[in-house]
Amino acid sequence: MPDRAIRPRKEFGKTIAADITHRLREEIVTCGLPPGEPLRFDVLRERFGASFTTLREALTALAAEGLVDAQEQRGFRVAPVSRQDLVEVTDARVLIEVELMRRAIEKGDDDWEIAVISTLHRLKRIEQRDPEHPLRDPEWKIAHRQFHQALVSACGSATLLAIRAELFDRAERYRHLSASFRPRPRDKAGEHQAIMQAAISRNADLAVQLIETHIRSTADNVADHAGHLLDTE
Amino acid sequence: MPDRAIRPRKEFGKTIAADITHRLREEIVTCGLPPGEPLRFDVLRERFGASFTTLREALTALAAEGLVDAQEQRGFRVAPVSRQDLVEVTDARVLIEVELMRRAIEKGDDDWEIAVISTLHRLKRIEQRDPEHPLRDPEWKIAHRQFHQALVSACGSATLLAIRAELFDRAERYRHLSASFRPRPRDKAGEHQAIMQAAISRNADLAVQLIETHIRSTADNVADHAGHLLDTE
DNA sequence: CGGACTCACATTTTCGAAAATGATAGCGGT
DNA sequence: ACCGCTATCATTTTCGAAAATGTGAGTCCG
Numbered sequence: 001m002p003d004r005a006i007r008p009r010k011e012f013g014k015t016i017a018a019d020i021t022h023r024l025r026e027e028i029v030t031c032g033l034p035p036g037e038p039l040r041f042d043v044l045r046e047r048f049g050a051s052f053t054t055l056r057e058a059l060t061a062l063a064a065e066g067l068v069d070a071q072e073q074r075g076f077r078v079a080p081v082s083r084q085d086l087v088e089v090t091d092a093r094v095l096i097e098v099e100l101m102r103r104a105i106e107k108g109d110d111d112w113e114i115a116v117i118s119t120l121h122r123l124k125r126i127e128q129r130d131p132e133h134p135l136r137d138p139e140w141k142i143a144h145r146q147f148h149q150a151l152v153s154a155c156g157s158a159t160l161l162a163i164r165a166e167l168f169d170r171a172e173r174y175r176h177l178s179a180s181f182r183p184r185p186r187d188k189a190g191e192h193q194a195i196m197q198a199a200i201s202r203n204a205d206l207a208v209q210l211i212e213t214h215i216r217s218t219a220d221n222v223a224d225h226a227g228h229l230l231d232t233e
Numbered sequence: 234m235p236d237r238a239i240r241p242r243k244e245f246g247k248t249i250a251a252d253i254t255h256r257l258r259e260e261i262v263t264c265g266l267p268p269g270e271p272l273r274f275d276v277l278r279e280r281f282g283a284s285f286t287t288l289r290e291a292l293t294a295l296a297a298e299g300l301v302d303a304q305e306q307r308g309f310r311v312a313p314v315s316r317q318d319l320v321e322v323t324d325a326r327v328l329i330e331v332e333l334m335r336r337a338i339e340k341g342d343d344d345w346e347i348a349v350i351s352t353l354h355r356l357k358r359i360e361q362r363d364p365e366h367p368l369r370d371p372e373w374k375i376a377h378r379q380f381h382q383a384l385v386s387a388c389g390s391a392t393l394l395a396i397r398a399e400l401f402d403r404a405e406r407y408r409h410l411s412a413s414f415r416p417r418p419r420d421k422a423g424e425h426q427a428i429m430q431a432a433i434s435r436n437a438d439l440a441v442q443l444i445e446t447h448i449r450s451t452a453d454n455v456a457d458h459a460g461h462l463l464d465t466e
Numbered sequence: 467c468g469g470a471c472t473c474a475c476a477t478t479t480t481c482g483a484a485a486a487t488g489a490t491a492g493c494g495g496t
Numbered sequence: 497a498c499c500g501c502t503a504t505c506a507t508t509t510t511c512g513a514a515a516a517t518g519t520g521a522g523t524c525c526g
Contacts, residue, residue, distance in 0.1 A: 014305040014306055015305050015306065017293070018305060053286040053289075053290075056286075056290055057286075057289055057290055057293050060250070060290050060293050060294050061293050061294065061296070061297050063294070064294050064297035064298060065297060066392070066395070072247045072248050072251060073247055073248065085392075088390045088391065088392040088393070089392060091390060091392075091393075092390065092392050092393050092396070095328075095329075095332060095393075096328075099328055157321045157324060157325065158321065159299070159318075159321040159322060159324075159325050159400075160321070160324075160325050160328075162299075163325070163396055167392075
């Protein structure tokens with residue numbers, strides 16, 4: 001049996017680099033590391049307790065995902081936000097997510113229905129704890145991601161699911177910006193419920209329309225309530 | 234002097250890591266490093282003359298692009314090919330490229346038309362040198378990539394263009410597999426000419442249909458002539 | 467006073483050694 | 497003979513020092 005004392009840190013990822021990548025991604029999408037922030041190695045080294053090379057590997061991976069901006073010979077920084085980027089990400093998400101929604105509704109089996117229903121149930125339970133500020137709860141964020149992931153999971157294409165996940169993360173940064181400045185939370189719970197029902201009842205046209213509205217409303221919210229943050233770069 | 238829409242000469246990377254990433258991608262895409270091949274550091278170190286860490290950074294970036302498979306604690310290997318992967322990549326390309334083609338036809342200006350025409354011209358000139366085996370000519374491959382890039386370049390979304398480029402590279406591996414085993418080359422020159430004409434004359438429906446056929450025919454060719462390579466994994 | 471040049475300094479980038487981990491062969495007990 | 501255990505080896509993964517590069521202040525001329 002493995003000796004626990006000798007291996008103090010083996011909780012999450014197997015390699016440190018993968019672990020750092022994961023943690024950095026979380027910090028960036030939640031805007032704990034704000035857009036445009038320079039990512040200096042000595043700072044990261046202290047915060048994450050890893051060496052130059054390991055950090056560099058993580059940053060390179062995130063640069064390929066579009067969350068980090070690599071400026072050759074001048075280091076890395078958190079990818080800046082902008083109106084143009086918001087429009088592009090929203091637009092790309094609609095294109096892909098709508099298509100995947102249709103496919104999932106067509107191909108989804110019993111397991112898919114169960115996954116959709118149970119992830120929504122879990123999301124609603126977490127929402128009850130703090131109905132006013134769900135995005136501040138890390139668990140809500142995870143449950144929200146898993147619900148949307150479940151909705152399209154039966155689409156049959158791991159390739160498109162991976163692309164979708166990347167765009168979802170990039171959009172999540174804007175969701176956080178939006179949430180910090182929106183005066184009152186909109187009725188996300190109701191929207192999620194309606195999407196679930198449309199999906200389970202195999203009403204593809206309705207589900208697709210609801211998803212598109214759901215995605216676009218975030219973009220509108222950011223433009224309305226956090227637009228001043230988008231022109232700094 | 235206004236910079237040409239197409240820069241055939243790529244600036245060599247300023248950092249070694251970026252350079253190695255580029256060279257490794259070329260080797261993988263052209264199947265110089267065959268699918269499934271283990272990528273051991275000793276071998277790569279000798280072949281590319283870079284250190285462990287630099288190579289690791291390049292491999293991590295390519296793993297995020299889907300060209301390399303990272304097996305934690307057990308190293309890297311060239312991403313394997315499979316029927317399923319071929320179907321997914323083809324399918325995703327059709328979804329995205331068709332949409333971008335429509336947008337480019339709608340938004341394209343004079344510079345776009347010039348880029349499309351000139352990249353096709355260049356492609357045809359290179360084709361004349363060795364009409365039987367164009368894919369063996371690295372310059373043809375570059376010109377081919379640039380023609381297809383030019384076609385959709387006016388779509389207005391850098392985000393979708395980046396996704397498209399990734400899928401194009403993943404598909405290029407299958408093009409190489411297909412070319413090695415196809416008895417006679419198909420009439421790619423004619424197809425490119427037809428696509429160009431449809432695009433320039435703003436016939437979106439026709440252009441889209443031609444593009445889809447163009448993309449799917451590669452998949453069919455691989456299935457027909459190199460299918461035996463796809464079941465090894 | 468302004469512009470260009472030089473020289474430290476700060477920061478990134480690269481390297482090879484050292485630690486960690488997985489794979490394998492050899493040994494011993496049942 | 498077979499299974500499990502251990503020691504050894506091959507390979508990956510991590511580290512901090514060293515080299516390379518960009519940045520900015522200060523200085524010298526016109």
